Amino acid sequence: MYRIKKIIAVFLCGGLFTACERDYNAELSVKNVIPHYVYISSDIETNVLATDIIDRGETEKSLQLTVKYAVTEEANASVEAILAPDMSLVEDYNKKKSKKFLPFPEANLSFTTGTVNIPVGSLETSVDFKIVNLDQLPNGEFLLPITIKSVNASNGFPVFEAKKTAYYQVVNKGAALKGQWLFDDESNPAKATVGKDLQPVGSGFTQVQGPEGKKGAVRISQGSYFKAVHEIAAGESGKVEEYTMLIDFKYPATGTWYTFYQTNLNNNDDADFFINKTGNIGVGDLGYSSAVAPANAWNRLIITLKKGVGIKFYLNGNMIHAPATNLDKDRFYLDPAGVILFGDEDGDDGEFDVARVDIYEGVMSEARIKVISGTGDSEPVDLSHITYNFSAPDFTAPAVSGAKPLEFENPASVTAVAGPGERGAALITKNNSVKVPNSKGTEMNTYTMLLDILPLGTDDDYAALFQATESNSGDDADLYIRNDGRLGQGNYGEAGAVPLNKWSRIVVVVDVAKNICDYYVNGSFYMHNPGRASHMTIGSSHYWLFADAYGHDYEYDIHCAGFSIWDKNLTEDEIAALGNADKPLQP
Numbered sequence: 001m002y003r004i005k006k007i008i009a010v011f012l013c014g015g016l017f018t019a020c021e022r023d024y025n026a027e028l029s030v031k032n033v034i035p036h037y038v039y040i041s042s043d044i045e046t047n048v049l050a051t052d053i054i055d056r057g058e059t060e061k062s063l064q065l066t067v068k069y070a071v072t073e074e075a076n077a078s079v080e081a082i083l084a085p086d087m088s089l090v091e092d093y094n095k096k097k098s099k100k101f102l103p104f105p106e107a108n109l110s111f112t113t114g115t116v117n118i119p120v121g122s123l124e125t126s127v128d129f130k131i132v133n134l135d136q137l138p139n140g141e142f143l144l145p146i147t148i149k150s151v152n153a154s155n156g157f158p159v160f161e162a163k164k165t166a167y168y169q170v171v172n173k174g175a176a177l178k179g180q181w182l183f184d185d186e187s188n189p190a191k192a193t194v195g196k197d198l199q200p201v202g203s204g205f206t207q208v209q210g211p212e213g214k215k216g217a218v219r220i221s222q223g224s225y226f227k228a229v230h231e232i233a234a235g236e237s238g239k240v241e242e243y244t245m246l247i248d249f250k251y252p253a254t255g256t257w258y259t260f261y262q263t264n265l266n267n268n269d270d271a272d273f274f275i276n277k278t279g280n281i282g283v284g285d286l287g288y289s290s291a292v293a294p295a296n297a298w299n300r301l302i303i304t305l306k307k308g309v310g311i312k313f314y315l316n317g318n319m320i321h322a323p324a325t326n327l328d329k330d331r332f333y334l335d336p337a338g339v340i341l342f343g344d345e346d347g348d349d350g351e352f353d354v355a356r357v358d359i360y361e362g363v364m365s366e367a368r369i370k371v372i373s374g375t376g377d378s379e380p381v382d383l384s385h386i387t388y389n390f391s392a393p394d395f396t397a398p399a400v401s402g403a404k405p406l407e408f409e410n411p412a413s414v415t416a417v418a419g420p421g422e423r424g425a426a427l428i429t430k431n432n433s434v435k436v437p438n439s440k441g442t443e444m445n446t447y448t449m450l451l452d453i454l455p456l457g458t459d460d461d462y463a464a465l466f467q468a469t470e471s472n473s474g475d476d477a478d479l480y481i482r483n484d485g486r487l488g489q490g491n492y493g494e495a496g497a498v499p500l501n502k503w504s505r506i507v508v509v510v511d512v513a514k515n516i517c518d519y520y521v522n523g524s525f526y527m528h529n530p531g532r533a534s535h536m537t538i539g540s541s542h543y544w545l546f547a548d549a550y551g552h553d554y555e556y557d558i559h560c561a562g563f564s565i566w567d568k569n570l571t572e573d574e575i576a577a578l579g580n581a582d583k584p585l586q587p
Contacts, residue, residue, distance in 0.1 A: 039163035070124035101143035225343025239333035317373030399587035433547035
């Protein structure tokens, strides 16, 4: 998988996304500067990297930048300074350079303002910050100023004003996600993952099984539909003239009409995109595809529209309709107030299932469409189930291609040991907690995890198995085993369930919204612990195994033969089928 490295620049998202223009002030000439000044390092002058990670189908949705600052000569004491973004500088920059940049959206910037220092004897140091949620970055031309806010005056190093700020130009002309609905919340099928919740009209909405690897979908009956508020700004016509729409759908059979969307919010004329009675996709003003959407199977439809270019639509990654410049004036443009999904005024909206809708500002590239539909050169990675086998020689390697490797606190101390059955395992020592990157890159509130372990004994009452808190500080771990074989946190079950010096398979099922935190041992139910559910959210970055917030106080030597995580709740039957630790884990 393509790995993003730290760079002293910035990068591109869905289109042109570059870093340049370090400063519009005077050049720093060390020969002509009074010594003992702090300044932005010239190393960030014109480093430019142009790589479209979204179109390449990468799972990373953020970019870490490194900004250097320096002193003109070595200090005999550390030089403390604070660097931070300052959007108030954009207006002044625009006036001086006759530009029209927008301030960079702070919602897409992650930066911890704080004191950093150049150590004694050094000339420079650096500060990291992140541009985040690249797929949700609005379209536009932005300016991101990074400036020295203050310097500790006691060390005698003032700020050199002519080199106080570095400027990054960020231009995004690609497709930016504005709304996403996954229909997998039984209590609220209209819930938004990105953007605003849908507005249901009618009562014909039923939770059904989604595609493989996905928790759920919604069945929409004839006469019922959703209104989506997309929050995309209008163009010159007063309507949205450029957008991309993605719909995952399954229709039962040919012989009736099915509706995708209606641009008229009054819903008093024909909708604007259909499956006709023979399974072809389109509408009369555009014509219909020659390709037929497979019935009773999950399909992905992607529609792009750009004023002056026309409409393209893709089925399962393949273009099934050439550009159509006949847009019937503005029929296919979206109302800035929203769009009706799956509604029609005269009954051409047959009942069918929908598992996902995305609405993007801008036109998605064909390369990206192929990747997210599973037909591109870079196949999308299924990260709904990830396994680590903890086996030599590479103990950190995931069994799923595309998932990220484990990170041991002390990798050199990991040793191979015999596992259950014919499997291998690793000895994880007390001082070697395991950092597990969240390969999906999104917060996880509903999941199932599995651990195959052999506890070697403790010299205290508790040994930590799992810690959800990314910082691994400020609170206890979220799952312990006690030296009498009881499992839990806060509440503990019966003794002897996870005995010392014997292999056990532990499964934990979590659904934070439903207050579920259930434990299973060797395929059998062990206990409910609903009071722990609110603590079990896994952050978008990482989580921990065998780690505790209080250093190594509750970490002990343990054998581990495997760890798995699913982004759904396994059923009791599925957990029973997993059996005990003698049974190998599936990738």
